[in-house]
Amino acid sequence: MSTLSRATVVLAEHRPETVPHAAALMGEHKAIFLEEPPDGLFHQMLGGDVPVEDYALTVEAEYPAFIHDMCLALRDLYAGGISIYQVEPYLEHLVAIHEFFSSGGSPDDLDPHHVQYKVYLAEKEATAALLDFYKTAARGSFQATVESVKRFARADSGRFLIRDRMRAEALGPMIRRFSKSYIEAGQIHYFLWRMLHRNVEDTVMVRPHFLMGGVLKSLGISRHLYGPGDILTLRYILRPELPDPMEDVLAARALIYNKLILKEEMASLKEPYPHMKDELQVIEVVKQLTLKKCADLFPLVRKVTTEEARAVVARYMGLSLSRIGKPLALQ
Numbered sequence: 001m002s003t004l005s006r007a008t009v010v011l012a013e014h015r016p017e018t019v020p021h022a023a024a025l026m027g028e029h030k031a032i033f034l035e036e037p038p039d040g041l042f043h044q045m046l047g048g049d050v051p052v053e054d055y056a057l058t059v060e061a062e063y064p065a066f067i068h069d070m071c072l073a074l075r076d077l078y079a080g081g082i083s084i085y086q087v088e089p090y091l092e093h094l095v096a097i098h099e100f101f102s103s104g105g106s107p108d109d110l111d112p113h114h115v116q117y118k119v120y121l122a123e124k125e126a127t128a129a130l131l132d133f134y135k136t137a138a139r140g141s142f143q144a145t146v147e148s149v150k151r152f153a154r155a156d157s158g159r160f161l162i163r164d165r166m167r168a169e170a171l172g173p174m175i176r177r178f179s180k181s182y183i184e185a186g187q188i189h190y191f192l193w194r195m196l197h198r199n200v201e202d203t204v205m206v207r208p209h210f211l212m213g214g215v216l217k218s219l220g221i222s223r224h225l226y227g228p229g230d231i232l233t234l235r236y237i238l239r240p241e242l243p244d245p246m247e248d249v250l251a252a253r254a255l256i257y258n259k260l261i262l263k264e265e266m267a268s269l270k271e272p273y274p275h276m277k278d279e280l281q282v283i284e285v286v287k288q289l290t291l292k293k294c295a296d297l298f299p300l301v302r303k304v305t306t307e308e309a310r311a312v313v314a315r316y317m318g319l320s321l322s323r324i325g326k327p328l329a330l331q
Contacts, residue, residue, distance in 0.1 A: 003179075004203065004204060004205045005175065005176060005178060005179050005180070005181070005203065005204045005205070006179065006180050006181070006204065006205045006206075006207075007171075007175045007180075007181040007182075007183055007196065007200075007204050007205070007206045007207075008025075008029070008180075008181070008182055008183065008206075008207055008208075008209050009183045009185050009189075009192055009193035009196065009206065009207070009208045009209065010022065010025065010182060010183060010184055010185060010209050010211050011185050011186070011187045011189070011190060011208060011209065011210050011211060012184075012185075012186070012187065012210070012211035012212060013186060013187060013225070013275070014061075014062070014063045014066045014067075014186070015063065015066060015265070015275045015276075016063070016065045016066050016069050016265060016266075017272065017273050017274065017275055017276065018066075018211055018212060019066065019069040019070050019073055020073075021211050021212065021214075021215070022070070022073070022184075022211060023070075023073035023074075023076075023077065025182065025209075025211065026073070026074075026077055026082065026182050027077060027080070027082070028180070028182075029082065029178075029180040029181060029182040030082065030083065030178040030179055030180045030181065031082065031083040031084070031085065031174075031175070031177075031178040031180075031181045031182070032074070032077065032082060032083070032084045032085070032181075032182045032184070033085050033086075033087045033171060033174065033175070033181060033182065033183045033184065034074075034084065034085065034086045034087070034088075034184050035087075035088055035167075035184045035185055035186065035189075036086045036088050036091065037086060037088050037089075037091040037092035037094075037095055038086045038092065039058075039059075039086060041055055041058060042055070042086060045071060045075065046074060046075055046078040046084060047078070048075070052068060052071045052072055052075065053068070055071060056068045056071060063265050064265070065265045066265065083178070085174065087167065087170055087171055087174065088163075088167060089166045089167060089169075089170045090119055090162065090163035090166050090167065091163075093115060093116045093119040093166075094119055094123060096116065097110075097116055097119065097120055097123075107120065107124075115166070118162060119162070122158060122159040122162050122163075123159065125155045125158065125159075126152070126155040126156050126158070126159045128155075129148070129151045129152040129154075129155040129156070130152050130155075132148050132151065132152070133145070133148040133149060133151070133152045136148040137255070137302060138302075138303075142252075142294075142295045142298045142299070143295075145255060145298070146248055146251045146252050146255070147251075149229070149232075149251035149252075149254055149255060150232070150247055150248075150251050153229065153232045153233045153236055153251070154236050154240075156233050157233050157234075157236035157237045157240065160188060160189065160191070160233070160237060161191070161237060163189075164189055164191050164192040164195050165195055167189075167192060168192060168195035168196040168198075168199050169199065171183060171196055171199075172196065172199040172200050175196075175200065175204050176200060176203050176204060181204075183196070187210070187224070187225065187226065187230065188230055188233060188234065190208065190234060190237075191234075191237050191238065193206055193207065193208040210224055212225065212273075212276060215273060215276065216276070219280075221280065225276065225279050225280070225283070226283075227254065227257050227261070227279070227282070227283060227286075228250045228251075228253035228254040228257050228283075228286060229250070229251075229254035229257065229258065231250055232247060232250040232251055232254060235247070235250075248291060249290070249291050249294075252289070252291050252294035252295070252298075253286045253287070253289055253294060255294060255298055256286050256289060256294055256297055256298070256301065256309075256313070257282060257283070257286045259301045259302070259304075259306065259309040260282045260285065260286070260306065260309055260310055260313060261278065261279065261282050261306070262275075262278050262306060263306070266278070285313065285317070288317070293316075296316065297312065297313060297316055300312045300316070301313070
């Protein structure tokens with residue numbers, strides 16, 4: 001009797017602290033499928049013809065330290081005989097669209113029957129919703145801003161569904177070729193494993209795996225690292241037609257969460273997992289906020305820095321800054 005191939009959809013954020021865990025798990029697989037479009041320099045970097053530092057400079061990345069550390073790990077894995085692929089067709093089409101526009105093309109020139117047109121429309125809708133949110137958050141009322149958060153989350157959920165469906169279709173025939181495949185995915189792409197399972201259920205056993213789940217468990221945490229905005233988006237992905245009594249509260253909490261969470265990469269030699277611990281503490285704080293409390297806090301934090309917003313929330317909630325400062329990484 002033949003044995004099914006296995007594929008693990010590994011869900012994690014792009015943080016430097018996740019790289020050692022990802023590299024260790026990648027080493028247990030025969031092939032790695034990264035969540036990025038093909039890049040001509042990538043395999044030159046893997047083979048040692050292009051220095052990691054030079055390659056990292058060519059990648060427009062929100063987290064450069066993560067890219068650098070991951071490239072070093074991938075180079076070692078590649079040298080050990082593991083196959084590595086970049087598979088993200090949605091982003092590949094998006095890059096092609098940008099290049100088409102930069103060379104003089106216009107939206108009217110896109111073929112409405114081509115998959116790139118679907119990508120264009122999804123990006124256009126999500127970008128418009130995001131810009132509307134930024135505009136409303138700067139000058140609009142609390143309720144109007146909450147509504148703009150929900151509109152963006154719905155548009156974003158539609159974009160993620162298209163993106164995950166395209167990636168699942170592309171990955172299906174590739175993972176059949178390997179006994180064990182590691183599929184990199186951000187946590188918001190939780191639905192990817194279900195789509196992939198539907199495509200290959202007779203030939204490949206697909207399972208999701210939260211990369212940092214073991215670390216969370218060791219900290220006594222029994223849930224995953226989803227902020228309120230991600231939870232709202234995932235609810236729209238998983239139950240798009242159902243009314244959600246929590247959507248206003250989640251959208252409101254997302255407004256406060258986004259003001260409290262640290263955006264920059266952190267690396268600490270004294271304390272491991274600075275991003276994870278920061279996110280955990282911010283999530284715990286915003287979970288205590290009702291819709292009214294969010295409405296009270298919104299005008300106080302909408303135009304201040306992260307550090308100032310954390311001080312505001314600490315005062316409002318009656319928490320001493322020294323007590324809330326350490327877990328929230330306040331300086």
